[in-house]
Amino acid sequence: MGTMGLALPWKARISSLPRERGTRVEPSEPFAGGASPAAVDAQSEDAALAARCRSGDLRAYERLYTMHGARMKNLARNVLGNTVDAEDAVQETFLKVQRSVASFRGQSSFVTWTYRILINTCYDARRSRRRKKEVASDDSEETRRPEPRAPGAHPSLRMALERALAKLTRHQRDVFLLYEVEGFRHAEIAGMLEMTETASKNTLFQAKKNLRQMLEPPRSSGAETR
Amino acid sequence: MTMNATCSDRERIFEDGAPAEWEALEAHAASCPLCAEEVRAWKSLSAAAEELRDYSDSPSLWPRIERALAEEAARNAQRGEVWNWFSHLPKLSLGWQIALAGTFALMLAISGGWIYIHRPVGPADNDKSLLRSSALKEVESAETVYERAIDKLAAEAKPQLENPATPLLANYHEKLLVLDSAIADLRVQAGLNPSNAQLRYQLLAVYQEKQRTLEEVLEAKP
Numbered sequence: 001m002g003t004m005g006l007a008l009p010w011k012a013r014i015s016s017l018p019r020e021r022g023t024r025v026e027p028s029e030p031f032a033g034g035a036s037p038a039a040v041d042a043q044s045e046d047a048a049l050a051a052r053c054r055s056g057d058l059r060a061y062e063r064l065y066t067m068h069g070a071r072m073k074n075l076a077r078n079v080l081g082n083t084v085d086a087e088d089a090v091q092e093t094f095l096k097v098q099r100s101v102a103s104f105r106g107q108s109s110f111v112t113w114t115y116r117i118l119i120n121t122c123y124d125a126r127r128s129r130r131r132k133k134e135v136a137s138d139d140s141e142e143t144r145r146p147e148p149r150a151p152g153a154h155p156s157l158r159m160a161l162e163r164a165l166a167k168l169t170r171h172q173r174d175v176f177l178l179y180e181v182e183g184f185r186h187a188e189i190a191g192m193l194e195m196t197e198t199a200s201k202n203t204l205f206q207a208k209k210n211l212r213q214m215l216e217p218p219r220s221s222g223a224e225t226r
Numbered sequence: 227m228t229m230n231a232t233c234s235d236r237e238r239i240f241e242d243g244a245p246a247e248w249e250a251l252e253a254h255a256a257s258c259p260l261c262a263e264e265v266r267a268w269k270s271l272s273a274a275a276e277e278l279r280d281y282s283d284s285p286s287l288w289p290r291i292e293r294a295l296a297e298e299a300a301r302n303a304q305r306g307e308v309w310n311w312f313s314h315l316p317k318l319s320l321g322w323q324i325a326l327a328g329t330f331a332l333m334l335a336i337s338g339g340w341i342y343i344h345r346p347v348g349p350a351d352n353d354k355s356l357l358r359s360s361a362l363k364e365v366e367s368a369e370t371v372y373e374r375a376i377d378k379l380a381a382e383a384k385p386q387l388e389n390p391a392t393p394l395l396a397n398y399h400e401k402l403l404v405l406d407s408a409i410a411d412l413r414v415q416a417g418l419n420p421s422n423a424q425l426r427y428q429l430l431a432v433y434q435e436k437q438r439t440l441e442e443v444l445e446a447k448p
Contacts, residue, residue, distance in 0.1 A: 070281040091291045158277035180275035205241035
């Protein structure tokens with residue numbers, strides 16, 4: 001009893017850093033916030049950004065990149081496993097937004113729609129990469145090349161988490177990355193992944209249960225003896 | 227009023243707990259080692275997820291995207307010049323767009339029909355024309371055969387017909403005069419419209435009748 005945080009197979013542990021419930025990362029916050037002034041501002045900015053992109057204003061795309069580029073690249077890297085593919089996916093996403101912004105009808109927020117395109121682009125890239133590997137008779141089906149990333153507090157934990165995430169279903173992985181890593185709300189994730197908000201919550205719950213099972217040592221390993 | 231939570235509420239709160247329910251669960255966990263361990267492990271996953279967050283800057287990415295967007299926009303502009311005529315369509319309501327599309331489809335159908343009806347004679351039509359020509363040749367050769375046969379029969383029957391010895395021969399003579407008159411009329415009309423199959427077949431039928439009549443005249447020799 002009393003073990004703090006996850007006990008990993010190689011004895012690395014992290015302290016449990018209780019994350020404030022509801023501290024979602026901007027700018028997803030306002031969209032689920034009802035009719036607060038901040039939410040109204042964000043919605044109108046989102047609509048204005050969509051309108052400017054539709055009119056072909058490259059500065060609007062730059063604004064979109066400034067607001068979301070880093071997060072888009074991070075999400076793409078966590079899905080694709082490396083920075084080069086992630087940057088290609090982000091670029092392809094911007095081009096797809098430019099090509100189809102005229103057909104954007106505003107059923108979801110412009111940003112949510114952009115992330116939906118990004119996620120689909122990432123999975124298209126994964127499929128394409130897998131086909132190329134099959135053609136090249138590569139021995140591994142989904143090997144992720146380790147690459148230098150910004151140093152985290154627990155690199156071994158990150159690697160373990162990446163391996164565990166790769167074993168989740170696509171939806172579980174997506175919801176976990178969008179909620180826990182990128183800080184989106186379930187309402188936004190539902191829009192991005194075209195599922196209900198309840199399904200998003202349930203999928204996250206299943207994802208975390210599975211990750212716990214994969215990351216935690218067996219209970220008989222002496223946790224009770226401390 | 228404070229909310230209470232028990233061990234049995236734990237998973238439900240993990241899945242979809244309101245902030246007040248989380249507070250109640252944490253209050254319960256203070257006195258429940260099992261729930262305390264579960265809550266800590268659950269929150270550890272969220273903390274671990276932060277390891278996957280790397281928002282480091284890529285200075286070359288935006289210039290690359292911007293260049294790609296500009297190139298795409300230039301290509302679209304070029305395409306736009308070609309399709310400029312249709313540029314007003316998106317401004318129309320869906321109803322008008324459907325009506326326009328329907329009108330366009332109708333015009334296409336009418337034009338297609340007109341072209342089909344007034345199509346130039348193709349290879350298939352040439353074949354039909356050859357068939358008609360060959361049929362005409364057959365008719366003309368049949369007419370020639372009849373004419374020759376009739377001329378021979380007429381030459382043989384001429385004495386009897388010029389001086390008919392019996393009322394029957396006189397009737398044959400009159401019938402032949404009527405047939406000659408019909409042949410003359412039909413030949414004039416066939417000359418004006420040689421491809422008219424109906425006229426040619428009528429002419430052949432009259433020739434046939436004249437031949438049969440002349441044969442009957444010769445058989446009716448007294």
